[in-house]
Amino acid sequence: MVFSSLVFLYAFLPAVLIAVFVLPKHLQNTALLLFSLLFYGWGEPVLILLMILSFTLAYLLGFPIARNRSLRPRRAKMWTVISSCTTLSFLFFFKYYNFVAGALSALPFWNVPVLSALRLPIGISFYTFQILSYTIDLYRGNADLQRNYIAFGTYVSLFPQLIAGPIVRYREVDAELRNRTVTVPDFAVGVSRFCAGLSKKILLGDPLAQAHLYYRDLLSSAPDTLSAWMSIICYTLHLYFDFSGYSDMAIGLGRMFGFRFPENFRYPYLAGSVTEFWRRWHITLSAWFREYVYIPLGGNRRGRLKQLRNLAVVWLLTGLWHGASWNFLLWGAYFLFFLILEHFVYGRYLSRAPRFLRHFYTMGIVCVSFLIFSETDLGVIGKTALYLAGVGCPSASSVALYQTRMLLPLLILACIGATPLPKRIFTRLTASGNNASWIKPLSCGLSLLLCTAYLTDASFSPFEYLNF
Template sequence: MVFSSLLFLFLYLPVVLLIYYVTPLRWRNGVLLVFNLIFYGWGEPVYIVIMFLSTAIDYTHGMLVERYKRRDDDRGARLAVCSSVVFNLALLFFFKYWDFVAGSLAAIGLPLMPILGLSLPIGISFYTFQTMSYTIDVYRGDAPVQRNLINFGTFVTLFPQLIAGPIIKYKELGDQIDHRDYPVERFASGIQTFAVGLGKKVLLANNLGQLWDAYKALPAAELTTAGAWLGVIAFSLQIYFDFSGYSDMAVGLGRMLGFEFARNFDYPYISRSVTEFWRRWHISLGSWFREYVYIPMGGNRVSRPRLCFNLLVVWGATGIWHGASWNFLLWGLYFGVLLIVEKLWLGRRIERWPVPLQHAYALFLVAVSWAIFAVEDFSQLGLYLGAMFGFAGGGAFDGAFFYYLRSYLPTLVLACAASTPLAAGLWRRLPERVWKAALPVLLLCVLLLSTAYLVDATYNPFLYFRF
């Protein structure tokens, strides 16, 4: 079940909200836990077992960490944290990376592991990172141990951000799991944020995705340089509106249920450097790796060689987190190298460039990264990158490029504008009485247009579900 589906919008969500709000406060977490499991199990009921196992293991380990700390047994507490981390990483490895490693070994003549052909549990990369944060936060003293199993299960399985983020650390949500209020203003803000996210996903990402799919499917001999760039620009906008739209919907749903989640995107395409881009893109993932991997490895307070090593490890892990394929590792290392170059040599020089040149520099490198991210087959990736840099089998332009450009130009222009703070800035300048009258009308239009699209559409992917 996805948020941008008629089933979710007109059946699941209304039923959840109705039952949730007629339930007494002390029972709401239990009711929400049931609905979380129904949501997750809708498409993969077998994998609910994993959710139960993950919840039980991390709940138990949190109690062990707290017990050892109370006895001043730091070694025992550390072992409990390590045990929890090993379990979560082993779970992630088995379902997400086993076949990747087995296939890679077999490809070089070392069939040491059987290929199991297991389907990937939806959102496993997100919820394993969330549950790992719990025992670490308890050990560090950043959060109290959760003694209520129902409350802890609600945190692990919280459906608004369960299967595609944002990644919520336990210390950020623990207090809200135990106690939260339900002001009408927060609920109304949740509806607004959800509607904006739905519009991003359905009206922009889905349409741009069809343009990218058209170019990705072209034989290399027919791909032109202009077409390759048009395709990767379409994908750059698709993945932004797909994922930021989902994140907005998750934040909106959280507010409807009384929770407040942190923002996951901050207009990344207005960045002036790669470093700034990663401060604005998928903020929760960057924060997780920085706090639980990069800083424990020494962070910036190390020698230059060790700093380079730390960054390459973190960004290699960031890349492979996205998918069990070599192109994702390459994508992560590509950013690791760029960030090392900016941190050690180029960063201050970029600040002296003209602002338009800074934006062009960042957008160019990010666009190249999305080609690496999107094309998983290495032979096709080489051909696609070659086409982007002038080695296209189809030449510089062709009739198809101009046809697609004309057909998608309004959507591309709208998407480019919507990826900046321009519209929000203009909106804030309107008189209060104007925007208060216009806002409900605009939100209703977005909901109606999105519903009309979903009624008629067969193309409705969520890119980050596979992660």
């Protein structure tokens, strides 16, 4: 199930709200777990068993880790490795097996069968990383053992962040899993955040995705430079509104149920360097890699060469985390390249450059990165890169110009929406007590209604039988 669906908004959400707030406190986790399993099983009725198996094993293996961590650290380490490898093996098999098999089969004398029936379980990358954070933090002594199976299952499968993050580290919600209270202001903050996220996704993200597809199709039949740029600009904006909208909804829903999830985005498109961009984009993933990969490898404390190696490991893994194909590996390598340049070559000069220049530089790199991100076919990436440079195509076709003109208001709204300006205006408007009492509820209600209209129309598919 996804948040941006009528079934979620008007059946699942009312039902889970009633269940959680009517039941006594000690049964709330059970209700959340059951509803989360329903939420997941709605889209993955079979592979839900994999998730349950995954968190059950991690839960059980947590006991020997906790028992041994102070007196027998080597044994605790062994159990940590066993638990982590078990958790990772599911991810590896379902997400990367076919990629590796395909890559190996390209080598001489290797013939690894590709399993065409293998499907990627929804959200496996997210829940695997959450489980790992528990196992590792438990070993390090940064988290307490969770003895309650229901509470641990709730942590892993909690529906707000289950399928698209933010990646919540166990210790961040440990206390809330054991005891939490929801106040009316808390709930209202959650509602506003959820409505803002829903609007970002449905009113901006989805139309931008359609626009991206339109230009992409145009590129395959009648390419021009304008379409190439518009295609990646629309995709760049779409990805932000889609992903950060989803994170907002997750954070908002979490708040409604008494959880405070970490922020995942901080206006990434305002960044003045690639390094800064990654401090603002998918923050919980970067934080996870920093804490569980980069720093354990030595970070930047063991010389420049080791730091380079560590950066390479982290960024290639970051690329692969997003998907098992060469373009994602290339995407990671692409960012690695610019991060290394900024770290070791021109970072100092960049920080002194005028703000608009830094911004222009960053957005250029980010937009092109999303071309690599959005296309699994390396040939298409190469061709589009040529069109971007104006090679082998006219500068702008009349239909591309028309489409761009028609999209302009949406694009302007999207560009403004990617800055803190709307939030600032909203905060100023609601700063005085009188305004706050009607602007917030009104905007929440209206945005919910408008999103519902867009969702209803998405299903609206007239049957034009006479058109055949």
